[in-house]
Amino acid sequence: MKIPLLQIAHARSGDKGDTANVGLIALRPEWYPLMERHVTRDAVARHFGGEIDGPVVRFELPNLNALNFLLHGALDGGGTLSLKTDAQGKVFSTALLRMTLDVSDEEARVAGIAADGSKP
């Protein structure tokens, strides 16, 4: 079944030069394993394909039920160089949260996510 990432996670993003970082945080600790399995570096790279110029790197923070993604070449040069509205990458967070996860019914059941997509 399809689960909007927005249903199981929140996020905040920022910048480091021309790189946007997105910290993705599971809304409940029990949803972190599913998030970690499905929101892979490759999935995020596909999601942002064409919108960023560089590679995606992923780090795990299981202690915080969070993943940190670095999106290189995302900010048109970043900082004062960039002409973008979001020159500092502050809404790459919500851009990532537009992702939809393709999850088996069993996985969803184990994680306690309702079949109709509503929050339990």
Add this chain to the structure above:
Amino acid sequence: MKEIVRVAGGQGFWGDSLDAPRQQVEGGPIDYLMLDYLAEVTMSILQKQKSRDPSLGYARDFVGAVESVMPAILERGVRVVANAGGVNPRACAAAIRAIVPEGSRAAKLRIGVVTGDDLLERLDDLINSGHPLANMETGEALSTIRDRVLSANAYIGSTPIVEALERGANVVITGRSTDTALTMAPLRYAFGWGAEDWDRLAAGIVAGHIIECGAQCSGGNSLCDWRTIPDLANVGYPIAEASPDGSFVITKHKGTGGRVSVPTVTEQLVYEMGDPREYITPDVVADFTTIRLESDGPDRVRVSGIRGRPATDSLKVSIAYAAGFKAVGTLVYSWPEALDKAQAADQILRERIDRLGLKFDQILTEFVGASATHGRLALPVGSDTPDYPEVQLRIGVRGPKRADVERFAREIAPLVLNGPPSVTGFAGGRPKVEDIVAYWPALIDKQVVTTQVEIV
């Protein structure tokens, strides 16, 4: 030794709330007030000011902030630590001294001034003695842009701030110290942590990372359950209540708005984060994958378990240089077919740029209201374009020739009469041409940077 030391964050950046410093000292007991004024290219703005007037070059808002909390400093013993000194910490100290009239009160104010971070005058010597100050992202040597450098400051750590506190300073003014050192130094001083107390230094750094952006950890910019966060007009700025073992509680004063919770603190922890295992500072390398968070009651989050590793041999250097010019123009197109009209206007402008022979390194168009923040991710699936009430065309250019950018800026207004219909939102006038000051991050051997502490 005190059991609990409270460091309050009162300013996340230059331009942050004018009231927060005073509200932090008046809202309850605190021991230290930490104020952060420096963004990456702030130093270059300050260098420009100093070059026009040698008595400037510091964050002038700091003077008003200190004035607003002076009774707390002189009568309650609250100590202020700030990087407001910019490229002229001594002038900043003089400006603070000037707001306290002579007399017994004046004698109670002891201002610690930390210098040594400013490398601008030393750059050629450093380059010639084997420090290329290569760009950390591109590898290019600084010599390739040497004549465009506007400022150069090493990020210094907590040691000179600790020394200033040890020597009795109740206001400590630095230049380019790391933001996190402003919080960690008071804790290191108060608890007597040694220079190799890696785990506790790392804990202080983490406390600094949490509170250095003001209310962004206490309910501001918090996506989780944002609608239910109360009273942001009176948001409480954060306080780290630290213990000698390095554990601490993040909280805020009673009666303030906002929220301190595991989600709000976690959002701030991942903000501007690279490799979480290697959060590098001049004093220590902190491992953010060791942080444990737990709720400690309403608006209280306990933070513990932090591990750190030895510091590196280098300091990061913040260099700013002139990188051309830019301008951004906007016009609003209204329903019907708002996006189509905005796109047509963009095509006209690009053709005008071509016809005029203007040369730019980058021309960037966005349609605010349709796709400016999320690009193609926001575009609707299928062929139907939503019937937007209005779309703002936003088009920017950047390049090395000021004249070309200025000429572009004059092409926006004519579109009001010459371009697609139902256009508005131009009353702001011609877009202004900005000097681009870009950031050049480099590393330098710690051995070549020496800080000084004076008490004035």
